Amino acid sequence: MTSRSNIMDAVEWRAGSTDLSERRRTGISRGPITDLIPTPEMREILVVAGEGARIGSSVTLEAIGADKRLAKTYPGIAATVKLLATPQIRHVATLGGNLAQRSRCWYFRNPNISCLKKGGSDCPARAGNHYYGVAFDLGPCIAPHPSSMATALLAYDATIRTDRRDGLTLDALYGDGSNGSLDHRLEPGEVIISIDLPPAATSEFATYERAISRAQAEWPLVEIAARIIVKDARFQLVRLVAGGIAPVPLRLVGAEKAAKDALAETDIFTIAAKAAIEGAKPMPMSAYKLKLLEGLVYDVLEQCAEASAGVWIDKSIPS
Amino acid sequence: MLIDVIRHQFQLSGTKFVCGAGVCGACTVLVDGAPVASCLMPAKAATGKSVTTVEGIGADDLHPVQRAFMALDALQCGFCTPGFIVGAVAFHDLWRKEHGTERPLRSVVAEALSGHLCRCGAYDNILRAVMEACAGRFDGTGNRSPRVEAHEKVTGAAKYTVDIHHDGQLQGLILRSKLAHARISSIDLSAARALPGVGAVVSLLNGDGTVRYVGQAIAAVAATNWKTAQDALDAITFEYASLPSVIGPESALMPGAPIVFSGRKNDVANASEGTIAPAPWKGNLRGPTTAFSHNKRKAKRWITKAREAADPLLFEGTFKTGIQQHTCLEPHAAVARFDGERLIVQVSTQTVEELRKKISKRFKLDPANVQVIAEHIGGGFGSKGGLTDELDAAIRLSREASAPVQIVFTRHEELSVTGYRPGASIDISLLPADDGGLKAISLTARADTGVAVNSTIAGLARLIYPAQAKNLADFDIVSNLPPGSPFRGPGAPPMAFALEQAVDEVALRMKTDPIALRLRWDTNPMRHRLYEWASNLECWRSRINLAKSGRYRRGVGVAAGYWLYFWQPGSTVELAVKNRRLVVKCAVQDIGTGTRSVLANTVAQAFDLDPGEVEIQIGNSDFPPGPDSSGSRVTASVVPPTLLAIEEVKARLLEESRGTHAGSNAPWRERIAAAPDFLVTAKRPEDARDNIYGRNSLLKEAGIVGTIFSWMLRRSSHLVAGAGAPSSVQVIEAEVDTLLGHVTVLSAHTGISVGKLAAPDLARSQATGAIIQGLGFALYEDRAVDPTTGEVLTAGLDDYRIPGIADTPSMDVHFEEGGFDHVLGGGVGIGEVATVPTAAAIANAVRDAIGIRPMEAPMKPDRILALLEKVKPA
The missing domain is CATH 3.30.365.10 (Aldehyde oxidase/xanthine dehydrogenase, molybdopterin binding domain)
Structure with missing residues (x-):
């Protein structure tokens, strides 16, 4: 039986501290802290042509976004970093920290309210205000997973190496959402060492988009990472992962199936977008996220299809 | 955290603490040349690295970015400015290295500064300033600015209430209710008082001990540091009974809903700047207030008839607006200390002079023994207008501890209990006449005011678009939520959201x-x-x-x-010649709106001087009484007396120089330099009677009700509504x-x-x-x-x-x-x-x-x- 205090008093690793510092200040985290001392491999990015890449867990998001080799082979990663947080945060936040960060739920972050992630017995957002909550209700906690990098890495079938395990998939890292008290399934004290990316095809196109209310610097309402190969006008590879909609990053298997081998054209974008929301279980206030999810699936399929066909789309708004 | 080392150990107060979450960038410093949020960076992480704060930028000579911010007025209250400067300098220096003097795109600058927020909304000028600085336009020297205090603000030298530190100063914290509705029957402060390092513990409960919203102040402590103060808060115990509560307007109107205010309602908070007039109550619903209606019954009748006849030109609809928080980047903050009989408070306020009166009344002090100081204020927008909790508690604690006490609200407090623009649901009907004129308007506004009352939304529709008949009704729906308060143009943006859309629809x-x-x-x-x-x-x-x-x-x-x-009667300005300079004194304050510059420009223009040559002393209640910074009253309250004082000073200067070497054509600068010290004061005169609006104020045009309302405003809010309407x-x-x-x-x-x-x-x-x-x-x-x-x-x-x-x-x-x-x-x-x-x-x-x-x-x-x-x- 976990009590509220021992969850909040657990030992925590400190990396860039962009998440932890705020929780320390508000008293959401009050256990001992251990500063991560990165080993050399935790600090480097290795890219081996044809074999994949390995990104150390202590590499900052800024460094990942600036790495030209990664950008070339894994453009979806660079696209994600670009839209994530702010330059100050990206400068110190690490990849490992991003994957292991705690929930952004406003109930979790409010020091006066108990919740599953603080040792409480239920999720106050269910009967409360869950405007930012999940649209795929997979478990007792209805806060979406906060890691955008996880969304992108899942699209690339990345695996995690820790000080105790190798080949940990993102599915295994995050589980299925059935345990509402956790944001990840690392054991106490376990440290992420690096993230391994399998090779990506040179013909593939990848992107990342998020729906927000302002122009920039906002946690996504819904986000999507996509990898696409179009061959002979048909989708040969479709990999779609969404964030902001479930307690874990979610592969959109239905949408992938609907598009795979189909013609890369408007009707199929629409069909795939509809398929993306199949099986959704939105909360009363979060149903709008499904429309955003549909919109984002349509958007990235269109982008990828047009880019693959050599059509250059200028999405910027003329001023 | 790095910010604590910078602000407390090194006592460099240019780096500001605002959100504590890496969102706003006010705490930005350079670590090895790169901007980081110092509120999130452990001090340890900066070991062996070079840290540059705003004080280190332009210490010898201003950086081009600082010059650009000054020249293009890329700041208002200035609280976010040091963070912006640091972030923009990093961007500028890198840009220049890579692109020379090519002007960056607006969107590129915006992306680089995405980690900074400015509540005054100075963004347009910030973007221009950074672009122009990158283009090399401010590489030269000079530090001119249309804002007289800009230099202090771009260098981080400007001191705000949160930056004040006196010897022996204690830190105060407030214990707040975790329940939305409860009655506290007894409170025990003794255990908290007994803790070492605790200087004072006071109860803030009043009346029967009822608390009506989460976050309502219960007690306050002052201690030598934050940790001890926090422990003291935890040591306070009380006996209470939880009462049924009601959250939000929908629940508040349910049959059988718990009643928030039963019995007398004397001390209910005011959500607007106007006087609270009597209004009927029914459970948690207060209203209607319909004083500004005109031919109310006719309006209702005509609209009903048009509805029944399905008149295609009749527009009816219900508009809803959300709750807007002021979100001042400098939180509510106060420092109180006693010097013998004399109480000196430094406070982030919009009402220096008014506070002096309120404090002396509440604490039964001789007004002459109360001094209120507000040098720089990091935003107010309507929320810093009274004797609010942080100040009340700081004074009580300081009195008990016989030491200076500072209270600075956390971001959580700032965004939950310091007021907001009430949300509203507004039913509107707009009926044009057969000749294309305007026949009737009906607006019924129901405002979500928490534990406050007196929201005025519908009533404001009286003073625009004259119609044959207007039915205007305002209701407050109270519930167990923090009180709404005045916010920039109280009531007007929601009213316009409904009315201006209705007019658009009818068009x-x-x-x-x-x-x-x-x-x-x-x-x-x-x-x-x-x-x-x-x-x-x-x-x-x-x-x-x-x-x-x-x-x-x-x-x-x-x-x-x-x-x-609006203007405030009694507003007085002192203009002096002192040590060969002109000095202006007034107990007004500059919350970022530019009051200092308004005064400096007015005087400088009259004497052919540069505004920087005029010394402006404001933000101190020892000076001649000045207006509140609210209701857009300041300029019209201080400029007229300044002009009267100018005339007097000019006459005196002419007199002084008569018969001396300074000839009749001598510049004012020379006359001022040659004159002995003297001062004149002038009071705000009444306006001229003749004007293009037909003599009367807008309010009085609205008939007898307007006249009564005007009289009440003048009496209780020290406001005169003059002729004409800012538009x-x-x-x-x-x-x-x-x-x-x-x-x-x-x-x-x-x-x-x-x-x-x-x-x-x-x-x-x-x-x-x-x-x-x-x-x-x-x-x-x-x-x-x-x-x-x-x-x-x-x-x-x-x-x-x-x-x-x-x-x-x-x-x-x-x-x-x-x-x-x-x-x-x-x-x-x-x-x-x-x-x-x-x-x-x-x-x-x-x-x-x-x-x-x-x-x-x-x-x-x-x-x-x-x-x-x-x-x-x-």
Whole structure:
């Protein structure tokens, strides 16, 4: 039986501290802290042509976004970093920290309210205000997973190496959402060492988009990472992962199936977008996220299809 | 954390603590040359690295970015400025290394500064300043600025209340209710008092010990440090009974809902700046207040008849607006200390002089023994207008501890218990006459005011668009939530959101140009000039050509707004010649609006001096009584007496130099330098009776009720409503992404009539900042509470979303000067009016773009998508 205090008093690793510092200040985290001392491999990015890449867990998001080799082979990663947080945060936040960060739920972050992630017995957002909550209700906690990098890495079938395990998939890292008290399934004290990316095809196109209310610097309402190969006008590879909609990053298997081998054209974008929301279980206030999810699936399929066909789309708004 | 080392160990107070979450960038410093949020960085992480704070930038010579911020007025209250400077310097230096003096795109600068927030909305000038600095335009020397205190603000030297530190100063914290409704029967402070390091513990309960919202103050402690103060809070015990609570307006009106206020309602908080007049109560519903109606029964009858007859021109609808938090970047903060009998408070306030009176009354002190000081104030927007908890507690604690006590609100406190613009549900009916005139208007507003009352929304529809009949009713729905409070143009943006959309809709139905219809219905001569200006804007004239299909759709909307012209009687300005300089003194304060510069410009112009040559002393209640910074009253309160004082000083200077070597043509500068020290004071005179509005104030034009209201305002709020109305007409172009429900405001044209401008550059800054705040109200800002506990959920800057720099549209500000010649100096205040029509104009633009009217603000993606569902072809 976990009590509220021992969850909040657990030992925590400190990396860039962009998440932890705020929780320390508000008293959401009050256990001992251990500063991560990165080993050399935790600090480097290795890219081996044809074999994949390995990104150390202590590499900052800024460094990942600036790495030209990664950008070339894994453009979806660079696209994600670009839209994530702010330059100050990206400068110190690490990849490992991003994957292991705690929930952004406003109930979790409010020091006066108990919740599953603080040792409480239920999720106050269910009967409360869950405007930012999940649209795929997979478990007792209805806060979406906060890691955008996880969304992108899942699209690339990345695996995690820790000080105790190798080949940990993102599915295994995050589980299925059935345990509402956790944001990840690392054991106490376990440290992420690096993230391994399998090779990506040179013909593939990848992107990342998020729906927000302002122009920039906002946690996504819904986000999507996509990898696409179009061959002979048909989708040969479709990999779609969404964030902001479930307690874990979610592969959109239905949408992938609907598009795979189909013609890369408007009707199929629409069909795939509809398929993306199949099986959704939105909360009363979060149903709008499904429309955003549909919109984002349509958007990235269109982008990828047009880019693959050599059509250059200028999405910027003329001023 | 690094910020604690910087601010406390090194005592460098330029680096500001605001959000504590890495969202706002106010704490930005350079670590090995790169900008980081020092509120999140452990001090350890900076070991062996070079750290540069704002004090280290331009220490010898100003950096080009600082010069650009000064010259282009890229700041207002200045609290976010050091962080912006540090971030912009890093961007500038890197840009110059890589691109020379190529001017960066606006969007590139916006992206680089995405980790900075400015609540005054100085973004337009910040973007310009950074672009121009990168282009090399400020590589030279010089540090001129239209804002007289700009140098202090861009170097981090400006001291705010949060930066004050006295020897022996204790830190105060407030214990707050975790329950939405309870009665505390007894409280035990002894254990807290007994803790070592605790200087004082006081109860803040009053009356019968009832607390009516989560976060209501119960007690306060002062201790040598934060940790001890926190322990002391934990040591306070009390006996209480939990009472049934009701959260939010819907629950408050349910049959059998718990009653928030039973019995006498003397001390209920005021959600507006006007006097609280008696009104009926029914459970948690207060109202209607209908004093501003005109032929109320006729209005009701005509509208009912038109509804029954299905009159196609009758527009009826219900508009809803969200709750907007002031979100001052400098939180509410106060330092109190006693020097013998004398109490000196330093406080982040909009009302230095008024506070002196209130403090002396509440604490039974001789007014002469109370001094209130507010040198720099990091934003107020209506929320820092009284003897609020942080100040009350600091005084009590200081008295008990016999030591200086500082209280600084946390961001959580700032975003939950310091007030907000009440949300509203507004039923409107608009009925044109057969001849195309305006026959009847009905507005019924129900405001979500928490434990406050006196929201005035519908009533404000009386003073624009004269109609044959108006039925205007205001209700407050009280519940166990923190009190609403005045916020920039209290009541007016929600009123305009409903009324200006209704006018737009009727224009569509009448197939009339919306500006032409306003020209027909509106009688204000200054707004007529603004309508003419608006109708000639290229963006308005070519709006028909915009894309109305496809994913991205564009539209243009227009809206008008007004505010009352207020001034504060008794406002007095002292002008002295001292040590060969001119010195102005007044117990007014500058909350970022530019009061110092208004005074400096007024005096400098009269004496052919540079504004920097005039010494301005404000923010101190020992000076001659000045006005509150609220209701847009300052300029019209301080400029007229300043002008009278100028005339006197001039006469005296002429007298002094008569017969001396300074000839009759000697410049004023020489005469001042040659004159002995002397001073004159002048009081705000009444306005001239003759004016283009027909002698009377706007309020008095509204008949006997207006006259009574005017009298009450003057008596209890020290406000005179003069003739004429500050006005604004805005034309806004927006783009809607129909796939993701996102609204982008592309351009904002704001035409403003506030008479002659005392400080034109700063007036422009006020106008553009007001657009940004209106844009936040229209699109993003939405306080959320937990419906069960009454906890505010949007208590951090991640979740309470104020506009960011990339949300800044292209701005076009147009002033129609004139119209206020009856005011000495010819000008009135701009603060409120400039934000009144913005949300309505954006809504009308969205309507134009997507063909369906947004009835609710903020127009967040979910609402836009829901609207589009309705117009989707089946």
